[in-house]
Amino acid sequence: MICGEGVGLRLVLEQDLELLARWRNDPLTSAMFHSPFMMSDAALIDWHRALLGNPDRMRFMIGRLEDKVTIGIIGLEHINYRNQEAELAGLVIDLAERGQGWGAKAIGTMVRYAFEDLNLHRLYARIYGSNRAARRVAEKAGLIYEGQLRQSVYHNWGYEDIIYMSILREEWKHERATATAVQ
């Protein structure tokens, strides 16, 4: 388990697929997902199997350390060791746990693991223009805006911009150094 501030990231097991199915098939939870399909149990099993065999993708269930409750999922996509970059993707926080800062803590843990142990240099995220919550949590985690693809996705009756945000390892290191210095 990869531990961070109040949360632990652990691998996705078969037992978690039921929870993932519930999130994915609930219109409120999945309102801002980038993929428009609901998923059958069989499709989820395939998704899980594909994940296990793939070195450029990762997913972790987010568990709260104090009571061990699973509150979300997060991961990396397009892990590219030639360019030492990856996309921060797949963040879902259970509806009941939103608005309490768990997303930022999970991202923070994922970011530290990616920079310190996976030896990546750059992490980026792609966020719907209308997804203010995602934008906020990314900013809280230190990502900065770098551009957007205008009206590049059809979603929810209209076209969405895809906003790109990213963080580089030295920026992250610098921020940590100054944060602890202030304390």
Next chain:
Amino acid sequence: MLRGKKVNLRPLEKKDSNLIVRWRNDPRVLRSFFSPFLIHPAGQEKWFESLQSDPKRLVFIIETPEGKPAGMVGLDNIDRKNQQCENGFLLVDPDQPDNAWVFESVFLLMEYAFKELNMHRIYSITYAERFENDWFKFTGWQQEVVLRQSVFMGGKFHDRIVWGVLREDWFESYYGKRE
């Protein structure tokens, strides 16, 4: 089974898989390995299957005298032509870390390698900073190679050391010179 005074070594079984996964993924030991990746139970099962047919690897569970598993240890890259192998696969239950057990487990393993497998040389690769360096030194091991900045972990590059010991050196350091 290899019997010692404080621990025994027995072959790894499929039923140990859950324990291995739990020990290996424990946050307390995550940074003591060369790889940052967590182990998945399905991956662990596949690894166990591949061990069965692999003559180059031999993995044991470290057991207390009461039969409780306390860790894993083994030989890797068993090269019969060159009569050498690597002392590796070391994994200790983070809830019961006991250096004396590790010490004796490695001793039993190495005695087995020299005595039964006819190994001439055993080597081991460790982080330059790890504590094992102390007892490596007084059991006949010699520091042979420094692999400079050869692994990235915990935010920086680390040197690794290749330790080696030859059969005669090891025998002499434990049993004294042969007549």
